[in-house]
Amino acid sequence: MNSRIGYIAFNTFREAVRDRVLYNLIAFALLLSGAAILVGEISIDIERLVVVNLGLTAVSLFGVVIAIFIGIGLVSKEIDKRTLYTVLSRPVRRWEFVVGKFFGLTGTLVVNTFLMAIGVFLALLYVAHRFEKMDGWVLVALYFIVLQFLIVCALALFFSSFSTPLMAAVFTFALFVIGSLAEDLRGFARITHGLGGWLATAIAYLVPNFSALNVISQVAHGDAVPGRLILYNTVYALLYSAMAIAGAVLIFQRRNLK
Amino acid sequence: MRMSSTRRVNLVAVAVLLFSMAGAMLTHYGIDHLRRVPVAQEALYLRSSNALRRMCLGYTGLLADIYWTRAVQYFGEQHHSGSGDFRLLAPLLEVTTELDPKLLPAYQFGANFLAPKPPSGAGLPGAALALMKYGIEHNPDQWRLYYNLGFLYYTEFKDYARAADAFAQGAKLPVTNEYMPILAARMAQHAGEFDTARMLWFTTYQSTKEAQIRENAVEHLLALQVDEDVTRLEQVVEKYREQTGRLPASMGDLERAGFIHGTPADPKGRAYKLMPDGRIEVQNPESIFFITKGLPPGAEPPQPPRKTRADSK
Numbered sequence: 001m002n003s004r005i006g007y008i009a010f011n012t013f014r015e016a017v018r019d020r021v022l023y024n025l026i027a028f029a030l031l032l033s034g035a036a037i038l039v040g041e042i043s044i045d046i047e048r049l050v051v052v053n054l055g056l057t058a059v060s061l062f063g064v065v066i067a068i069f070i071g072i073g074l075v076s077k078e079i080d081k082r083t084l085y086t087v088l089s090r091p092v093r094r095w096e097f098v099v100g101k102f103f104g105l106t107g108t109l110v111v112n113t114f115l116m117a118i119g120v121f122l123a124l125l126y127v128a129h130r131f132e133k134m135d136g137w138v139l140v141a142l143y144f145i146v147l148q149f150l151i152v153c154a155l156a157l158f159f160s161s162f163s164t165p166l167m168a169a170v171f172t173f174a175l176f177v178i179g180s181l182a183e184d185l186r187g188f189a190r191i192t193h194g195l196g197g198w199l200a201t202a203i204a205y206l207v208p209n210f211s212a213l214n215v216i217s218q219v220a221h222g223d224a225v226p227g228r229l230i231l232y233n234t235v236y237a238l239l240y241s242a243m244a245i246a247g248a249v250l251i252f253q254r255r256n257l258k
Numbered sequence: 259m260r261m262s263s264t265r266r267v268n269l270v271a272v273a274v275l276l277f278s279m280a281g282a283m284l285t286h287y288g289i290d291h292l293r294r295v296p297v298a299q300e301a302l303y304l305r306s307s308n309a310l311r312r313m314c315l316g317y318t319g320l321l322a323d324i325y326w327t328r329a330v331q332y333f334g335e336q337h338h339s340g341s342g343d344f345r346l347l348a349p350l351l352e353v354t355t356e357l358d359p360k361l362l363p364a365y366q367f368g369a370n371f372l373a374p375k376p377p378s379g380a381g382l383p384g385a386a387l388a389l390m391k392y393g394i395e396h397n398p399d400q401w402r403l404y405y406n407l408g409f410l411y412y413t414e415f416k417d418y419a420r421a422a423d424a425f426a427q428g429a430k431l432p433v434t435n436e437y438m439p440i441l442a443a444r445m446a447q448h449a450g451e452f453d454t455a456r457m458l459w460f461t462t463y464q465s466t467k468e469a470q471i472r473e474n475a476v477e478h479l480l481a482l483q484v485d486e487d488v489t490r491l492e493q494v495v496e497k498y499r500e501q502t503g504r505l506p507a508s509m510g511d512l513e514r515a516g517f518i519h520g521t522p523a524d525p526k527g528r529a530y531k532l533m534p535d536g537r538i539e540v541q542n543p544e545s546i547f548f549i550t551k552g553l554p555p556g557a558e559p560p561q562p563p564r565k566t567r568a569d570s571k
Contacts, residue, residue, distance in 0.1 A: 043327035045363035045468055053319035060317075180315035210316070217319030221360045 004092050005100040012104020013111075016070055021108060024062050028116050031058055036123040047127040052138060052220040055120035060145045060216070062116070063109050064176060067149050070108070071156025072168040074101045075252070095249040102157055102245055109149045117142050134222030140230060141219040147237035148213045152176060154244035155208070161248040161255065179210035208240055307356035322358030329354055329364070333371045333380075344380030347371060351389055355396075362400060365393035367471070369406055373414045377561060383414040401435060402465055404428025408441065409458055421445045437461045452486045477562060480525045481548035484540060488551035491522060491530060491538045505536045524552075 016022075032055055039050045075098075078084035087097060117139075124135060155175055159168035178185065182204065189200035213233055215225050314321045329350040336344055351368040355361060371379055372386035390407045397403055408424035411417045422445030429438035437457050444454045456479060463475035494517045498506050501515070509532055512518045521529045528541040530552065540552040547562045 039323075039327070043323070043330050044367050044470075045466075046323055046326060046361070049319070049361070050323045053317075053323050057317045057320045177315060181312055184312065214316045216317065217322075217358055217360075220319050223360075 004096050008100025009103035013107045016108040032123045049220050051123045056216040059116045067152040068172045072160045072165045075160045076165050105153045137219040140225045144213040150241040151208045154241035158244040158248040161251045179208035182209040182211045318357045325354040342376045348385040359396035401428040401431045477547045483525050484549045485551045488538045495536045
């Protein structure tokens, strides 16, 4: 990574921290500790399952919300505050600005996820009193959640490169919902024939496949995640986010900033 | 020293905030007491697990946990209120297990909620059987589910052949319980009722960490002990009558005749009573739940008092 991208990424991270993004950790800690203590009182034999399911679902949803609401403002805020002109008047290329913003936001989310992961493991230790071998799969689920953030950040940046923040939020969230139902969409494509079938198949493969990145329920039961899925998901998330970032760069390069 | 105007405003704001917060809470409490109708718990708006699966965007594990907790709460509330109306229990368990087919507690405890007759359970052994079969279909490597299925066939249906088959299937699994093959054999022979039942409740005690389930297993084991003692003592009384041509007047008569040694007592340490008609009774029938023998004529088997989970902790 060249140093200009690094600076932009670091400043994006610093700005997010200054915007009190990491305050979500307080809500997360309260949610998880509350669940770990209370669930034994109101349910039967699912203390560990709830900590993993609730912990990882919260990591994922909190992160997606942060990715969308910060991602959509990354470009528009710089234009509104006119700071973008200061940045671009220096020897910084437009693509470097977009890529730097992307790395800054994903870096924020990785730090956020890392701190939340510590919370999940502490809660696990509290309810189970010790770690087991199967808890290792929780790390894989967390890794998949980070991959999910890569795609959501890239999409938020892509949409914010040509539309208003509100519309970019709507588009990104809509794609997150559709992508979470990707398996249903492919099932629908399989049972539809003719032009509709082709169209449904094309859409099913074009929208991000978030359902493959969700292994929360699986790891909650201690089931193994195949190594091949880890590899495929990694490659898929990198390629998909590269595609969205490339689209954002292309649009941003042509955008009239006057 | 005069207070600055900013400080004064701050103090007033804090006072207003605290006052209005306390007032709002009190009003909320009043509203709750005006409308004491538990409408939310009584309805199951969505019975389709497929619809729920889509609505929760794939986060099915957490939703299944929520539905399972709701099923536990529903059962607890209905059981506690003594209404005997458990119509939402089976659908709640269905949704739970369809959302997460690997949620083993929902099968194990769910069948325990569904099968027994009220007031202990919902009195729906058919629904419990369907739940267990669905569980085994999705978790064929879990011996506990075969154990629960065999237990269900034995206790609710008295179907010894199917119970033996379920225990035998569970016994074949790589990870299983040491009693499974013995239970299978006992069921097949339909022999040693007390020993079989004791083994079943002991396996239940051994295979769970849940305090309430363990407590229930202990109560059943104590009741079995009483039932067995009373059966054995009544046989002894019959033998005495055959030998002497009269009923014994006291336990001392049985001891002097060499049929028993010492005064037989129930698991709580209270001596059994020999009745004038030769029956054996426990001294305090209310102190040992689930007993079917040793009760005064016409008395129902005593049931444990209804209690919430919080009471047991």
